[in-house]
Amino acid sequence: MYLTNKEEAILNGEQGEVMGRLFRLLTRLGEIYNADKMIPVGSVQVAGVSYKSIGDPGLAFLEDIAKQHVKVKVLTFLNPAGMDLEHWKELGFPKDFAENQLRIMDAFKDMGIVVTSTCTPYLAGNLPRFREHIAWSESSAVSFSNSVIGARTNREGGPSALAAAICGLTPNYGLHLWENRQPTMKITVDANLSYAADFGALGYYVGKQVKNKIPYFTGIPDVNTDFLKALGAAMAASGAVALYHIEGLTPEADLVENKNLETIHVSQQDLDETYETLNQGKDPDIIIFGCPHASLREIATLAEQVQGKQLKKPVWICTSRLMKEASDRMGFTEIIEDAGGKIVADTCMVVSPIEQMGYKTTAVNSGKAANYLPGFCKQEVVYNNMHKLIKEALA
Amino acid sequence: MKGRMIAPGNTKGEAIVSPEPIGFYGGIDINTGVVIEKNHPLEGSCVKDKILVFPNGKGSTVGSYVIYGLKKNGVAPAGIINKETETIVATGVILAGIPCVDQIDISQIKTGDMVFLDADNSEVTINK
Numbered sequence: 094m095y096l097t098n099k100e101e102a103i104l105n106g107e108q109g110e111v112m113g114r115l116f117r118l119l120t121r122l123g124e125i126y127n128a129d130k131m132i133p134v135g136s137v138q139v140a141g142v143s144y145k146s147i148g149d150p151g152l153a154f155l156e157d158i159a160k161q162h163v164k165v166k167v168l169t170f171l172n173p174a175g176m177d178l179e180h181w182k183e184l185g186f187p188k189d190f191a192e193n194q195l196r197i198m199d200a201f202k203d204m205g206i207v208v209t210s211t212c213t214p215y216l217a218g219n220l221p222r223f224r225e226h227i228a229w230s231e232s233s234a235v236s237f238s239n240s241v242i243g244a245r246t247n248r249e250g251g252p253s254a255l256a257a258a259i260c261g262l263t264p265n266y267g268l269h270l271w272e273n274r275q276p277t278m279k280i281t282v283d284a285n286l287s288y289a290a291d292f293g294a295l296g297y298y299v300g301k302q303v304k305n306k307i308p309y310f311t312g313i314p315d316v317n318t319d320f321l322k323a324l325g326a327a328m329a330a331s332g333a334v335a336l337y338h339i340e341g342l343t344p345e346a347d348l349v350e351n352k353n354l355e356t357i358h359v360s361q362q363d364l365d366e367t368y369e370t371l372n373q374g375k376d377p378d379i380i381i382f383g384c385p386h387a388s389l390r391e392i393a394t395l396a397e398q399v400q401g402k403q404l405k406k407p408v409w410i411c412t413s414r415l416m417k418e419a420s421d422r423m424g425f426t427e428i429i430e431d432a433g434g435k436i437v438a439d440t441c442m443v444v445s446p447i448e449q450m451g452y453k454t455t456a457v458n459s460g461k462a463a464n465y466l467p468g469f470c471k472q473e474v475v476y477n478n479m480h481k482l483i484k485e486a487l488a
Numbered sequence: 489m490k491g492r493m494i495a496p497g498n499t500k501g502e503a504i505v506s507p508e509p510i511g512f513y514g515g516i517d518i519n520t521g522v523v524i525e526k527n528h529p530l531e532g533s534c535v536k537d538k539i540l541v542f543p544n545g546k547g548s549t550v551g552s553y554v555i556y557g558l559k560k561n562g563v564a565p566a567g568i569i570n571k572e573t574e575t576i577v578a579t580g581v582i583l584a585g586i587p588c589v590d591q592i593d594i595s596q597i598k599t600g601d602m603v604f605l606d607a608d609n610s611e612v613t614i615n616k
Binding site: 118121122125126140141146147148149150151153154172230231232235247248249250251252253254267304305329330331332333443464465467468469 | 492494509511513514515518519524525526544545546547548549550551552553554556557559560561572573574575576577578579580582583
């Protein structure tokens with residue numbers, strides 16, 4: 094791989110030991126994947142923020158970098174933390190967990206990273222451009238930025254994204270190159286897709302089938318980004334899909350070659366069976382929305398459904414701090430709280446210690462959450478759309 | 489078998505083979521090394537000191553930290569062999585210093601085989 098004189102100097106530790114160590118990780122990845130050179134990145138999304146996810150080894154790794162006073166070179170946002178960073182006490186998050194989580198946040202802040210803590214940075218102030226090279230982790234955000242925006246990123250691991258942020262560079266390989274963004278499988282869909290949960294189920298099913306391929310969808314109706322967010326998140330969780338194209342909807346769909354591809358047909362029956370697969374529990378202890386983090390539109394929908402009513406069980410909707418502020422101002426937060434629900438910012442059900450908080454069965458409308466909750470949070474999952482779940486919680 | 493070196497080193501151990509991809513985050517417990525993903529072919533098995541063989545990584549990008557954490561917690565696999573190592577696993581094994589080779593025909597390896605993994609020379613040898 095070609096390195097400039099300046100890059101050689103970084104590698105040799107002339108900009109400090111930490112920069113040298115992190116740049117070595119990037120050059121090693123570049124060598125493995127046959128990158129020709131390093132390219133500058135426009136922005137970074139760093140995953141691996143929750144203390145629950147990265148534990149003491151991750152905390153030590155981050156504090157070690159932070160204490161050497163290195164700063165990120167480009168706009169860098171963070172994934173959700175393990176708790177609401179402002180209201181963790183009221184929400185019942187354990188104190189020792191909170192202390193470690195706050196140390197992680199301090200380490201990131203010392204590096205100059207914007208401590209927004211959301212898996213939807215594109216809704217909260219980190220919006221890349223079509224064809225912009227970026228280095229993002231967070232599998233759902235990778236999928237969204239590649240597919241819906243047409244920016245270019247590989248599926249970065251948490252540490253390789255952090256290295257890209259600190260060096261301002263990423264190796265030029267994989268999805269940064271146009272020839273690797275071509276679809277490798279065609280998915281024809283003939284099923285009713287009315288709710289985010291339908292897209293979550295579709296994504297879960299397709300991700301299992303295509304694994305790390307690049308699907309090209311036909312038969313998807315004209316839907317907004319909330320639905321595409323749900324689709325991409327589920328595909329990235331059940332498989333390793335970093336990029337998908339949808340005929341008529343996503344920016345690169347008209348530009349790629351889609352002939353003679355192996356085809357999978359998804360029927361209503363496939364979708365119904367996926368609902369059954371995901372629906373392992375009954376009578377949920379808690380209902381949680383906002384995986385990935387809810388948009389303002391999704392918060393408004395929840396508010397509309399619970400306005401003037403009383404929920405019989407805990408209902409959370411997880412979102413970014415920015416959406417929460419807009420929700421506060423619009424009165425949605427008050428409506429949801431009056432009904433007995435909560436808007437939780439900075440965190441989500443997957444990365445927070447909900448199993449330690451006494452919950453055993455969680456209802457969700459997210460294919461991604463349904464994928465992770467059984468293993469990582471020891472939860473039985475109830476899977477349905479928001480309307481049905483709320484209707485049951487009000488009954 | 490000859491492959492591609494992802495992370496250097498030289499190790500041996502008993503193979504534990506997954507025909508399905510592995511997502512380390514939410515898939516393997518960082519404190520015990522036990523596979524916790526529901527309905528995964530390796531559910532309930534421990535990867536500690538084993539040669540972990542699987543086609544490719546999947547799922548969350550936090551997986552790199554889980555691999556690093558497994559090593560720091562002393563419950564990491566001794567080595568990893570893949571069909572195709574993607575960035576998440578590569579980042580994890582490089583940081584953690586776990587020998588790893590990919591581009592291997594993993595169908596040749598069965599759970600229980602003694603496997604010699606010479607990542608420095610990108611070589612995998614199986615003792616049935």
